[in-house]
Amino acid sequence: MTNLANIQHPYYPHYTYKAVNFGDKTFVEHEPRSREDAQLFPLSYRGRFKIPKGNMEGFTNIDDLIHDAYIKQKEIEIDMVSLYSLIKGEKVPTPFLDDVIKDSKWVIKPEPLPDSLKLKLSAITGNQEFSIIDYLEMSVSDFNKEENFITINNSRQQYSKLLVSLMIPLMDIEKDNAKLSNAKINIRIKDKYQGSIEANKNFINFMMLSKKNDITITFKNLVNQKNFLIAHDFNFDDGDFTNLESDYESVQILESVISQEPIKHKVKKQTLNLSDKQGIKNIIENFDQNGNKGKSLRVETSVEDPRIELFDATVPLEKLQTVYSSLMVENINKLKRKCEDMEEGEVIKVNLVPGTSNEVEQHYFARFE
Incomplete structure (x- = not known):
């Protein structure tokens, strides 16, 4: 039976029929005897289909x-009308092919997209570079x-x-270090990470x-360490970003409460408006103990009722503890003279400035009911 099948192929001995079972269906392939036969007698298919x-x-x-299917990597389902095989451009019979056309599902499979780019997203303002997303x-x-x-x-x-989208005008793309004059950037938090502290903080x-005027956005290729894109002038999709600073502060506080780690920053001059003469004297005496070198x-x-409102939830706070590493009284001798001449009801400004360190820690404590 095998020999008969071999003889029956019109291009025997260069080709034979090969039966391939797939589920309850049988497909017949044209199998070349060798690579050389495949090259000398090329096999192709031709047909008609409807979408x-x-x-x-x-x-x-x-x-x-x-093109859309290629970009989105989606299969296109088609209705196959006819299909036939050719060897060297000559039509050759393929057993059971009509049944295969009738009973099978046919699709156009897209070519695979090129490998994704491995990039790092950063923002540069002034002489400082801030990493936004490392990978x-x-x-x-x-x-x-x-x-x-x-x-x-x-x-x-x-x-x-985070979902990062970049719409690039093709005319602005150069081979290396592309500089964009009209790039459009969209960054948002993916739906399933809307409640993520890290995602909200980065966003x-x-x-x-x-919002800074001198901002430059860079996408660096992590493979060759070259800038893939540099965007000086760009815009964002519409969004309500009016409460960014307060939202960022809330995220920081929530992160601090969960991790039980303080928020650290730099302190500047702290001004106290005081009308209590004895209170001012106590401050002077306290700082005078070490020669006003920093305490x-x-x-x-x-x-009353402090809380953080974030991610559609409310986190109650019990207290805030602020720890200054080193403070000293500004112009303490001048303050002494003002205190001595102070009249009843008078308000005096007491300025506290950084001493040997300008670091301050803020510890937030949640209230558990």
């Missing part, structure tokens, strides 16, 4: 449909032929909490940096 009307919605022609996997997500824009994003990056931090100061405050 269901619903698949063409939103597309003016099949090229646009195939991004960016790949092509859309191409607008009418407006000549290409969009890349990290939607396929599994563990990234708000970036949006605050973007650590701990201040504890309790405010």
Whole structure:
């Protein structure tokens, strides 16, 4: 039976028929005897198919449909009308092919996209560079032929909490270190990470940096350490960013409460408006003990119903403890003279300035009911 099948192939001995079972169906392949036979007698297929009307919605022609499927890596379902095999351009019979056409599901599979770009997103303002996202996997997500824009994003990056999209005008892209004059950047928190402290902190931090006038956005290629894109003039998709600073402060406080670590920053001049003469004398005596060379100061405050409102939740706070590493009284001798001449009801400004250190820690304590 095998020999008979071999003889029956019109291009035997260069080709034989090979039966391939797939489930309850049998397919017949044309199998070349060798690589040389495949090259001398090339096999090809030709046919006709229809695209269901619903698949063409939103597309003016099949090229646009195939391009969209390539960008989105989607299969296009088709109705196969006819299909036949050719060897060296000559039509050859393929057993059971009509049954295969009738009973099978046919699709156009897109070519795989190029490997994603491994990038680092940073913001540069003045002489400082701030890392926003250390690792991004960016790949092509859309191409607008009418407006000549290409969009890349990290939607396929599994563990990234932020979705970063970059719409690039093709005319501005150079081979290396592309400098964009009209880039459009969209950064948002992915839906399942809306309640993530880290995601919100990174997002708000970036949006605050973007408000600076001298900001430059860079996407550095982590493979060759070259700048993939540099954007000086760019804009963001519409969004309400009016409360960025207060939102960022709330995120910092919440992070501090959870981690039980203080928020650290630099202290500047602290001004106290005091009308209590004895209170001022106590301050002077306290700082005079070490020659006004700087003292650590701990201040504890309790405010009625303090709370953080974030992520549609309210976190009650019990108290705030502020620890100054080193403070000293500004112009302490002048303050002594003012205190001596102070009249009843008079308000005197007492300025406290950094001593040997300008560091301050803020400890937030949650109230558990």
